[in-house]
Amino acid sequence: MHTEISISPSKKMRIDILTLLPQLIESPFSFSIMQRAQKKGIVEVHMHNLRDYASNKHKTVDDSPYGGEAGMVMMIEPIAKCIDKLKSERDYDEIIYMTPEGEKLNQKISNTLSVKENLLILCGHYKGVDQRVRDLYITKEISIGDYVLSGGELGAAVLCDSIIRLIPGVLNDETSALSDSFQDGLLAPPIYTRPSEFKGLKVPEILLSGNPVKIDQWKHEQAIMNTKKRRPDLLND
Numbered sequence: 549m550h551t552e553i554s555i556s557p558s559k560k561m562r563i564d565i566l567t568l569l570p571q572l573i574e575s576p577f578s579f580s581i582m583q584r585a586q587k588k589g590i591v592e593v594h595m596h597n598l599r600d601y602a603s604n605k606h607k608t609v610d611d612s613p614y615g616g617e618a619g620m621v622m623m624i625e626p627i628a629k630c631i632d633k634l635k636s637e638r639d640y641d642e643i644i645y646m647t648p649e650g651e652k653l654n655q656k657i658s659n660t661l662s663v664k665e666n667l668l669i670l671c672g673h674y675k676g677v678d679q680r681v682r683d684l685y686i687t688k689e690i691s692i693g694d695y696v697l698s699g700g701e702l703g704a705a706v707l708c709d710s711i712i713r714l715i716p717g718v719l720n721d722e723t724s725a726l727s728d729s730f731q732d733g734l735l736a737p738p739i740y741t742r743p744s745e746f747k748g749l750k751v752p753e754i755l756l757s758g759n760p761v762k763i764d765q766w767k768h769e770q771a772i773m774n775t776k777k778r779r780p781d782l783l784n785d
């Protein structure tokens with residue numbers, strides 16, 4: 549009989565996301581694991597439209613840069629107003645700015661963030677935010693890779709997905725996050741399901757053997773081989 553391990557989370561995580569385009573980021577939170585985590589009451593996600601914090605009647609949130617460069621810069625006032633309000637309500641473990649200039653996201657960063665209680669994530673747009681936002685408020689800058697996106701929203705969704713799936717109780721089978729690629733510094737071994745043979749390609753005999761010790765050993769060897777072949781840099785780390 550399959551017994552489900554249920555681990556009740558000690559505290560709820562709260563994530564506040566500050567963006568000019570809440571619609572762009574809502575959908576990833578409305579499906580699959582991220583939706584389930586919210587329905588289970590393990591995570592609370594709040595979107596804040598920075599335009600609601602603009603002070604003039606035109607709801608201006610951006611302006612041209614000092615020094616005459618092309619493009620627009622996100623102004624400090626609406627961002628400061630929103631962050632100050634949220635900070636007055638609770639303490640944040642990290643105030644994160646999504647930017648290609650940040651630390652490159654990896655499993656270690658996601659693991660560290662998955663045990664936090666309150667996270668605030670600021671998504672940039674246009675040329676980015678006024679430097680003083682970074683100087684005054686930001687405690688961590690994260691990039692999801694060495695390429696430039698049109699804004700921080702997709703990066704924030706990637707970051708949240710990688711964090712949320714790690715929180716105890718989010719995945720039904722607790723071992724399934726533990727066996728993710730990278731979780732033990734290795735890529736995952738190959739996986740198979742029925743049929744046991746397709747177009748002459750057979751599932752490795754060992755997986756049909758019913759011997760859990762041998763299967764685990766095989767999976768570990770395969771994970772090492774996979775990592776050596778595709779990502780030898782992970783073994784050096």
Ligand code: ADE
Pocket residue numbers: 646647648672690691692693694695696697698699700703
């Ligand atoms: N915003 C624009 N590009 C980005 C990237 N690569 N990572 C995170 N945020 C970004």
